[in-house]
Amino acid sequence: MSVLIYIDHSEAQIKKSSLEAICYGAALARQLGTGAEAILLGTVNEDLAALGKYGVTRIYQVAGEALQHLDSGLFTKVLAEAVPATGAKVVVFSNNMNGKALAPRLAARLKAGFVSGAVALPDTASGFSVKKSVFSGKAFAHISLKTDIKIISLNPNSFPLTTGEGKAEIAPLNIAVGAPKVKVVSATQSTGQVPLTEAELVVSGGRGLKGPENWGMVEELAKLLGAATACSRPVADAHWRPHNEHVGQTGIAIAPNLYIAIGISGAIQHLAGVNRSKTIVVINKDPEAPFFKAADYGIVGDAFEVVPKMIEAVKKLKGIV
Amino acid sequence: MKILVCISKTPDTTAKIAFTDNNTKFAGDGVQWIINPYDEWYALVRAIELKEKDPATVIHLVTVGLADTEPIIRKALALGGDEAIRVNGENADPFYIASQLAEVARQGGYDLVFTGKETIDYNGSAIGGMLAELLDMPYISLAAKFDLNGSVATIVREIEGGEETDEVNLPVVVSCQKGMAEQRIPNMKGIMGARSKPLKVLEPVAIAPLTSIASFELPPAKAGVKLVSADNPAELIRLLHEEAKVF
Numbered sequence: 001m002s003v004l005i006y007i008d009h010s011e012a013q014i015k016k017s018s019l020e021a022i023c024y025g026a027a028l029a030r031q032l033g034t035g036a037e038a039i040l041l042g043t044v045n046e047d048l049a050a051l052g053k054y055g056v057t058r059i060y061q062v063a064g065e066a067l068q069h070l071d072s073g074l075f076t077k078v079l080a081e082a083v084p085a086t087g088a089k090v091v092v093f094s095n096n097m098n099g100k101a102l103a104p105r106l107a108a109r110l111k112a113g114f115v116s117g118a119v120a121l122p123d124t125a126s127g128f129s130v131k132k133s134v135f136s137g138k139a140f141a142h143i144s145l146k147t148d149i150k151i152i153s154l155n156p157n158s159f160p161l162t163t164g165e166g167k168a169e170i171a172p173l174n175i176a177v178g179a180p181k182v183k184v185v186s187a188t189q190s191t192g193q194v195p196l197t198e199a200e201l202v203v204s205g206g207r208g209l210k211g212p213e214n215w216g217m218v219e220e221l222a223k224l225l226g227a228a229t230a231c232s233r234p235v236a237d238a239h240w241r242p243h244n245e246h247v248g249q250t251g252i253a254i255a256p257n258l259y260i261a262i263g264i265s266g267a268i269q270h271l272a273g274v275n276r277s278k279t280i281v282v283i284n285k286d287p288e289a290p291f292f293k294a295a296d297y298g299i300v301g302d303a304f305e306v307v308p309k310m311i312e313a314v315k316k317l318k319g320i321v
Numbered sequence: 322m323k324i325l326v327c328i329s330k331t332p333d334t335t336a337k338i339a340f341t342d343n344n345t346k347f348a349g350d351g352v353q354w355i356i357n358p359y360d361e362w363y364a365l366v367r368a369i370e371l372k373e374k375d376p377a378t379v380i381h382l383v384t385v386g387l388a389d390t391e392p393i394i395r396k397a398l399a400l401g402g403d404e405a406i407r408v409n410g411e412n413a414d415p416f417y418i419a420s421q422l423a424e425v426a427r428q429g430g431y432d433l434v435f436t437g438k439e440t441i442d443y444n445g446s447a448i449g450g451m452l453a454e455l456l457d458m459p460y461i462s463l464a465a466k467f468d469l470n471g472s473v474a475t476i477v478r479e480i481e482g483g484e485e486t487d488e489v490n491l492p493v494v495v496s497c498q499k500g501m502a503e504q505r506i507p508n509m510k511g512i513m514g515a516r517s518k519p520l521k522v523l524e525p526v527a528i529a530p531l532t533s534i535a536s537f538e539l540p541p542a543k544a545g546v547k548l549v550s551a552d553n554p555a556e557l558i559r560l561l562h563e564e565a566k567v568f
Contacts, residue, residue, distance in 0.1 A: 107531075183487065
């Protein structure tokens with residue numbers, strides 16, 4: 001009857017979005033009057049027992065060299081054995097890059113009802129329905145699941161991290177791991193930067209910045225705030241910024257606590273990727289820019305004058321003179 | 322080399338999102354329908370590029386939908402592809418769709434199955450993974466690059482804050498996103514030619530959906546923007562710090 005949370009990792013580090021999934025799974029277990037446990041495939045360089053503070057009592061671990069890199073087929077076979085072995089009825093993933101590959105696969109194998117991109121705890125008052133983001137953030141749907149086993153993947157930055165007391169018990173699970181079919185040749189990660197999908201604060205620039213040479217102030221503001229940088233589609237298409245910074249309907253969708261849009265008009269396709277942000281700030285010299293309608297705070301003004309002053313103010317606030 | 326490209330019909334990116342029947346149905350009347358951009362711009366165009374390199378390649382398109390999906394199938398055929406298959410079923414749920422696609426894929430014996438990374442309406446990113454499982458094939462999701470060398474595919478996929486390069490033997494299921502290819506506009510020859518390309522209609526296999534949509538809701542309206550004078554950006558920083566408490 002328990003809730004089982006999948007712990008995703010890369011480079012032997014647990015993903016922050018998996019911690020959110022643990023908190024979500026633990027809250028769901030409390031709501032259902034059952035226990036929350038987690039499962040890790042592979043090994044990490046972290047104190048697993050300490051994850052107990054997020055609300056899980058036990059962490060199942062399946063060891064195997066082949067489990068350090070995702071092969072969704074191989075991982076699915078392992079999880080399909082683990083789920084009945086642990087007695088779990090609800091499995092929670094983060095809807096992050098690996099979760100998007102793995103969760104639907106497992107759902108198909110177990111014939112489990114699946115909701116991806118959940119943004120809130122399930123409504124279990126009568127039945128079991130989960131609120132998810134649809135139409136690229138422009139609406140929500142409540143999906144009912146009627147299967148015995150249910151799988152939910154939680155959108156990153158949709159559930160708060162809360163910690164309490166407690167240590168989790170580590171329980172090795174003995175499951176035979178097959179041979180991988182996917183060979184990982186290389187992986188590159190921009191080091192020292194906050195991954196955009198995990199970032200709580202994001203500073204984003206658009207065509208109003210006129211050229212790639214003007215991104216210095218965007219980067220400086222982002223660095224001072226500990227924010228990730230992003231951009232609009234025309235900027236990525238013009239190769240002013242890398243494609244992985246493009247947020248919007250056809251780029252990536254994000255839901256940070258703060259989104260600062262500088263020189264972005266706010267076309268509907270851009271809004272689709274950012275409108276789940278909790279606070280939106282728009283800096284644009286055009287008072288008619290549609291983005292102001294979706295914003296919480298705004299300044300109508302020239303970014304080249306406003307942003308340096310914002311940087312000064314943040315420096316003052318942080319005591320950096 | 323046989324490629325199956327899965328396409329889906331979605332409302333245009335600028336369509337007004339509204340619901341009817343007590344918020345249980347998308348208000349589709351008067352909406353412009355398009356091929357899901359990820360399916361069209363990335364999955365289909367990359368398949369066409371592979372065929373341009375190796376003309377012996379055969380591309381089949383497949384969609385699950387009623388007769389009203391045929392205009393977008395013809396549009397896809399105008400871009401490229403040799404023939405199309407429409408499974409005459411409704412969009413019941415992701416497992417239902419994936420099961421129908423799996424049936425078509427099994428019959429056709431494809432080396433490569435492309436999907437978009439997600440549809441822009443339901444944002445499920447579920448079909449590719451489910452399909453791969455039902456076909457017992459490897460699955461690479463969120464692919465930004467795809468190259469083929471004999472029967473070995475080299476695929477770059479997005480990971481948090483970076484990318485990973487994978488090698489996998491065919492057959493494989495790949496979900497495609499930005500980077501795979503560039504959007505194309507169909508030309509007149511393509512549009513004329515599409516009319517005579519075969520479009521087969523198959524009846525769906527009996528599959529019980531595992532989920533259903535209970536209702537939709539729109540997000541609450543924003544309270545309205547609080548404007549700060551351009552002369553005083555420090556006030557904006559103060560508000561963000563003290564009122565919004567975001568840093």
